[in-house]
Amino acid sequence: MARGNQRDKAREKNLKKLADQKGGNNLTGSQLAKAKEDAAAIMRAKQAAANEKKSGGAAK
Template identity: 75%
Template sequence: MARGNQRDKAREKNLKEQAGKKGKNTMSGSEQAKAKENAAAIMRAKQAAAEAKKADGK
């Protein structure tokens, strides 16, 4: 073993990095689609409110 404990140290470092990272996406496909649709509905409502406000101003 010419490398000594270098490999073990690298493994430990990698495990610490992996533990520190948070999971980005824990939703399933259907949950993600539902969340996307909810966000789109909110944006459509905001857009309609902005257009109504703009129409009242003119």
């Protein structure tokens, strides 16, 4: 009888794990697009700074 209980517990654990995986993204489409654009702007600024540093270092 202990094996049946073990199966039930494993099933419950797996269902809980799957439920946690599904709840990852809470943003709407427009919020997600804005978040992506903000991240892209930050990365463009970082890349510009890196390029400036690289070209400034090569000139010296």
